[in-house]
Amino acid sequence: MENKILGTFFVVLVGVMMGIGCVNANGVNATMSIDDYGVNYGTSSILIPVYLNISSNSASDGFGAADFNINYDANILNATSFEPGQGIGGGDCNIFSDYVSCSLQRTNADKLGNFILVTINFSINPQAAGVKAYINITLIQNGAFGHNSTNVYNSYFRNGSLQINCTNNTQCGGNNICNQLTHLCQATTITCYRDADGDGYGNLTNTTTTTNTTCPLGYVNNSLDCNDNNASINPGKPEIYNQVDDNCNGQIDEGFCNSSADCISTQFCNTTHQCEAKRADGTACLLHEQCTNGNCFNNTVNNTCRPANWNCDNVGSINGTYYCATNHTIQNKKGTGVNCSQNYECLGAICNVTCQGWLYYKDFDLDGYGDSYNDSNKYVSPTDNGTTMNYSGSNYTKTGGDCNDSNSSIHPGAYDIPNNGIDENCNGRDNITYYRDADNDTYGNASNTLISDVPLSGYISNTSKANDCNDNNASINPATVWYIDIDNDTYGNSTNYTINCTKPAGNWTLTPGDCDDNNSATLGAKTWYNDSDNDGYGNAASHVTSCAKPTVGNWTNSSMATDCNDNNASINPNVTYDIPNNGIDENCNGYDNITYYRDADNDTYGNATNSTIADTPQSGYVNRSDKFDCNDNNANISPGAVELYYDGTDNDCNGIIDACNYGSDCGSNHNCIDHKCYKKESTTGYTGVTEGLTVTFNLGKDAKGAQVTATVGNKTSTATANANGTVTITLPGYGQGEITATKTGFKTLTKTINVYAGTLNITKISGEKYGDEFKFKVTTKDGTLVKDAEVEIYGEKLKTDAKGIVTKQIKEIRSGLEASASAKDYKGSSISFDVEAIGKLGFEGIPEKVKQGDTITITVTDENKKPVPNAKVTINGVEKTADANGKIEYKVTTRSLTLKASNDGYIPSEQTSVSVEPKIECGDGKCEAGETKENCPKDCIKCGDGVCDKGETSENCVGDCPKSEGFPLWIIGILLVIVLIAAYYFLVMKKKKEE
Numbered sequence: 001m002e003n004k005i006l007g008t009f010f011v012v013l014v015g016v017m018m019g020i021g022c023v024n025a026n027g028v029n030a031t032m033s034i035d036d037y038g039v040n041y042g043t044s045s046i047l048i049p050v051y052l053n054i055s056s057n058s059a060s061d062g063f064g065a066a067d068f069n070i071n072y073d074a075n076i077l078n079a080t081s082f083e084p085g086q087g088i089g090g091g092d093c094n095i096f097s098d099y100v101s102c103s104l105q106r107t108n109a110d111k112l113g114n115f116i117l118v119t120i121n122f123s124i125n126p127q128a129a130g131v132k133a134y135i136n137i138t139l140i141q142n143g144a145f146g147h148n149s150t151n152v153y154n155s156y157f158r159n160g161s162l163q164i165n166c167t168n169n170t171q172c173g174g175n176n177i178c179n180q181l182t183h184l185c186q187a188t189t190i191t192c193y194r195d196a197d198g199d200g201y202g203n204l205t206n207t208t209t210t211t212n213t214t215c216p217l218g219y220v221n222n223s224l225d226c227n228d229n230n231a232s233i234n235p236g237k238p239e240i241y242n243q244v245d246d247n248c249n250g251q252i253d254e255g256f257c258n259s260s261a262d263c264i265s266t267q268f269c270n271t272t273h274q275c276e277a278k279r280a281d282g283t284a285c286l287l288h289e290q291c292t293n294g295n296c297f298n299n300t301v302n303n304t305c306r307p308a309n310w311n312c313d314n315v316g317s318i319n320g321t322y323y324c325a326t327n328h329t330i331q332n333k334k335g336t337g338v339n340c341s342q343n344y345e346c347l348g349a350i351c352n353v354t355c356q357g358w359l360y361y362k363d364f365d366l367d368g369y370g371d372s373y374n375d376s377n378k379y380v381s382p383t384d385n386g387t388t389m390n391y392s393g394s395n396y397t398k399t400g401g402d403c404n405d406s407n408s409s410i411h412p413g414a415y416d417i418p419n420n421g422i423d424e425n426c427n428g429r430d431n432i433t434y435y436r437d438a439d440n441d442t443y444g445n446a447s448n449t450l451i452s453d454v455p456l457s458g459y460i461s462n463t464s465k466a467n468d469c470n471d472n473n474a475s476i477n478p479a480t481v482w483y484i485d486i487d488n489d490t491y492g493n494s495t496n497y498t499i500n501c502t503k504p505a506g507n508w509t510l511t512p513g514d515c516d517d518n519n520s521a522t523l524g525a526k527t528w529y530n531d532s533d534n535d536g537y538g539n540a541a542s543h544v545t546s547c548a549k550p551t552v553g554n555w556t557n558s559s560m561a562t563d564c565n566d567n568n569a570s571i572n573p574n575v576t577y578d579i580p581n582n583g584i585d586e587n588c589n590g591y592d593n594i595t596y597y598r599d600a601d602n603d604t605y606g607n608a609t610n611s612t613i614a615d616t617p618q619s620g621y622v623n624r625s626d627k628f629d630c631n632d633n634n635a636n637i638s639p640g641a642v643e644l645y646y647d648g649t650d651n652d653c654n655g656i657i658d659a660c661n662y663g664s665d666c667g668s669n670h671n672c673i674d675h676k677c678y679k680k681e682s683t684t685g686y687t688g689v690t691e692g693l694t695v696t697f698n699l700g701k702d703a704k705g706a707q708v709t710a711t712v713g714n715k716t717s718t719a720t721a722n723a724n725g726t727v728t729i730t731l732p733g734y735g736q737g738e739i740t741a742t743k744t745g746f747k748t749l750t751k752t753i754n755v756y757a758g759t760l761n762i763t764k765i766s767g768e769k770y771g772d773e774f775k776f777k778v779t780t781k782d783g784t785l786v787k788d789a790e791v792e793i794y795g796e797k798l799k800t801d802a803k804g805i806v807t808k809q810i811k812e813i814r815s816g817l818e819a820s821a822s823a824k825d826y827k828g829s830s831i832s833f834d835v836e837a838i839g840k841l842g843f844e845g846i847p848e849k850v851k852q853g854d855t856i857t858i859t860v861t862d863e864n865k866k867p868v869p870n871a872k873v874t875i876n877g878v879e880k881t882a883d884a885n886g887k888i889e890y891k892v893t894t895r896s897l898t899l900k901a902s903n904d905g906y907i908p909s910e911q912t913s914v915s916v917e918p919k920i921e922c923g924d925g926k927c928e929a930g931e932t933k934e935n936c937p938k939d940c941i942k943c944g945d946g947v948c949d950k951g952e953t954s955e956n957c958v959g960d961c962p963k964s965e966g967f968p969l970w971i972i973g974i975l976l977v978i979v980l981i982a983a984y985y986f987l988v989m990k991k992k993k994e995e
Helices: 969-994
Strands: 012-014 045-056 065-072 077-083 093-095 099-105 116-124 134-139 153-158 190-194 203-210 267-269 275-277 296-298 303-305 322-324 330-332 350-352 354-362 378-381 388-391 394-397 432-436 445-452 481-484 497-499 526-530 543-546 594-598 607-614 670-673 676-679 689-691 694-698 707-712 715-720 726-730 735-742 749-756 758-766 773-780 790-793 796-799 805-809 814-823 826-835 842-844 849-851 855-861 872-875 878-881 887-891 897-902 912-917
Touching: 077 093, 378 388, 707 726, 707 749, 715 726, 749 826, 758 814, 773 790, 773 814, 773 826, 790 805, 796 805, 842 897, 878 887
Parallel strands: 689 749, 758 826, 849 912
Antiparallel strands: 012 694, 045 116, 045 153, 065 099, 065 134, 077 116, 093 099, 190 203, 267 275, 296 303, 322 330, 350 354, 354 378, 354 394, 388 394, 432 445, 481 497, 526 543, 594 607, 670 676, 694 726, 707 715, 707 735, 735 749, 758 773, 773 805, 790 796, 790 814, 814 826, 842 855, 855 887, 872 878, 872 897, 897 912
C-alpha cells in the first residue's frame, strides 16, 4: 500500500456568515429576529414586549383556556417582573429560572381579540455582556383554545432576540458564535439561497441550510434574484429598455417609455424611449407631440415648433385668395367694405379702415404705366375693370412705376439709351459705356466696350482714360515714362524722359538708371549683396543698389546671393559635405543630411544596423532614432507593440522576453512571477483557494482514517477522514498555509492553501481620457465598502478612503491598464481599463502650395477644429512649439515642406507634405520658371536667339538685329544741295517781283 496516494482533494466551500439570518413563522415555537431594541455593549437590563394573538375562525365560537411559555436563555437573561396584557390576571403568569409560564381564559364576547401583550423586564448577566439571546414562545395545549374541539383557531407569535456586540463565542451562549468580522453574536444555522448564474444574488425558492458560518459553493446568503438563470438580471444591474425587469424591483422598463402617453404632459417619448421635455416654440421638431404647444410646423425649410393654430410663417399676402394674418393663421382675403388693417387683407388693393376695392394709376402719356408716386394720381375703383379704365375723362392703369409719366418712351421695360443721363427704364440707373481694362492699369481699351447700368469687373467707365494703346501690358499706357537711351544698352538716363503711351522715335527704354548713357558697356545700377563671412556668397536680405561695387566691406553680385548663413564661411552653396543630423544646412540646399534607418516591415521603427544618409525622406526608411526595431521583418514586433506575455518572444523590444506586471498580463494559464510569465501547475480537484474557515474534500475510498492537518500561520487544526475518505476540517485562520494528509502505508500528500474571508470587488466609477481623475471603488461581494484596501494602478499603490474609493490622475494613452485591489484576509481582484486620447490632432490653414521665401501661419486643431495650445509641430524634422492659440508662423526656405503635430494626450496628426515653388530671382543670369522677357529682361533677353528683342540693336546684337540697306550718304548730300539752291532761287525771284 506504500505507493498508494490519497485521492484528489474535493472541496465544498462554506463561507463565513456575514450577517444575521431572519426566519419568520406562524405557529408553535416561532423564532423571529428583532433588531430594533437598540441594545449596546454594557447594557444591564431591557424591557421586551412579547406579543400573542389567538383568534377564532367562527363568530359564534368562544375561547377556552390556553397556556403558553415564554422561554429565554437563563445564562444570559433573568426575568425580574412582567406586566400582563388584556385578559390575563395578575396571577396568570409565573416566573421560573429559564421561562415565564402564562395561562389565559377568553370569553365569547372578546372571541375575536387583539394581540395580548406581555411585557417582561429582563436583567442581563454582567458576565455575559455583549451576548445575543433568543426569546421564544411555546404553546402548551397546542391550539386547544376553544370549547368546541372541532373548531380551528389561528395563532400568531411575535418572538425575537437581543443582539449585542461580542468579543468571543462564550459571550453568545448555547450553540451561538461570535462573528469575528462583525463582532456580533450569530446563529450557527443559516439559510442559503441558490445562485445558479453566479451573479451574487440568490433564488428565494431554492434554499439550503448549513451549520457552518458561510454558504456552500453556488449559494449566497440573500434571496434577491428574480431570474437566477441570467447573470445580467439582478438588483445590482441598471434597468434597460428590453421588456425585462433587469433590476428585480418588480417593474419592467421603469424610467423608459413606449409612447408619449407613458410620459407626463410636459414630456414626449423620444427615439431612445426616454421621456424628454417638450420643446419650446422656435426649436426644431419632427412630430407635433414633441412641441409644447402641439404644433410642429413645416415652413418648407425645416420643421419648427410653433404656437397652437399657427399655420403660416410670413405675415402678408399668400396669393389672390388668402393672406397670412398677424396671428400666423391663414385667412380668406376680404371684399369691399369689410374692416381691415393692411392692404394684403383685401381682395382689392387698398385698405382704408375697410377694404376699398381696386387701385388704378393715372396714365398721362398713355404708355400703359401709371404714376404710382403721387397720391393725387391714384384712383380706387369699387369694381375690377381690367388692366386699364377711363375715369372722369382720364386714362388709368393697374400698372404703376412710371418715373416720368409725361414721356411715353420712359417707363419700366423701356430701352435705356446709354450715357444720356436719363433713366428710360425706371430702374433707378442710366446705362453707361464701360471700357475693357485687361491689364488693370486704370486705362481702358476704346475698341472693347460693354453697356451696363452697374459697374463691371475689369472695366472702367471714365471716357477720358479710354485711350490705352496696349491693354495687355500694365506698364504701357498714357502715363508711361520713357527714358532716352543714347548708347542703346536698354538702360536710360533717369533725368531725360518723356511721358507717352507709345514709344517715341529713337532709342528709348522703360528702364532708368544708366550709370553712363554714352557708353553701352556701362549698364544700369546693380544690386550688391553683403558677404559678411567673405566666402564668396552674399546675403539675399542685405543689399544695396549702386553703379559701382561698394568699397567698404565684402560684396557680391546677384548670382552669388545664395548664402543661407552669412556669418559662417563654412556654410554656403559651395560646401560639398553636409554633416548629418546636426540640424544645420551646410550646403544651403534647404535640407540637413539625416540618417535614415531601414524599415523593412513598415512598422515605423527602423533597423539600427541598416542605415543611409540623405537630405530628403527615403522610401522604406524612417528617421527616428529614439527607439529601434529588434525584428525588422515582423511588423508585430517593435517598441510600439504590446508584449504577448507567454509566446517566448520580446514583442515590445525592451530586451525582456514575456515581461509582465500583473497576473492578468499572462493569461488564464500562466502566473506573473518576478515580471516573467510561467505556466501554471496543472491541477485537478481542489485548487487550494478557500473562502471561509471550513473546507470539505475527498481523499479516496482507501483513505478511511487518514489524519488531515491544516496549518495556517502558527495555528493548526486536525480532522480524520470518514469511511468514504471525506474530510471536513475547520481551518485555523486566514492566510497562506498547507493541508497535509497522512496514513500508514500511503504516501503523504501536502497541498498549499490560501484561505480568504471573502473576495474583493473593484470597479471603475469615473475617468475616460488622458489627464482625467480616475476613481475606483473597492467592496466585498455583498457591496460592503472596504476602507484602507491597497489598490495598485500603473505601478502606484494607493489606500482606499472611508468610502472605499481611490483617485489617480493618469496621463498616458493606453489600453489594457490594470487596477488591482488587495486587503488583509481577502482574496484580491483586478479590472482592466483603457485610457483614451483627448482627441486627434490636425492642421488648419495649410496652403496647397507655397513659394520659397513665403511665411505661412498654420493652426494646430483637434478633430472638432478647436485650436490646441502649445502643441509641438515638427517642420522638416525640426520641432517647434505653437502659441497659446495653437498658431505657428514659419518662413519657408527649403524646397520641400513636411509637417506633423503632436501633443501630450492627443493622437498625433498624419504627416502632411506641401508643394514648394522655387524662389524666382531676377538678375542671376538664369531665365527661370516665372521669369519673362518683360519682367526680367536681364535674364531672359539673350543675343543670338534669333529675335531682335527690346534693347537689342544692330550695333550691340547684329545677329538678331541686322542693319537695314538705305540710300548712300553721298546721294543724300547731293539732294540736300539741290534743295538749298532751289530755295535760294525762289527767294531771289520773289524779291525781284516785289521791286
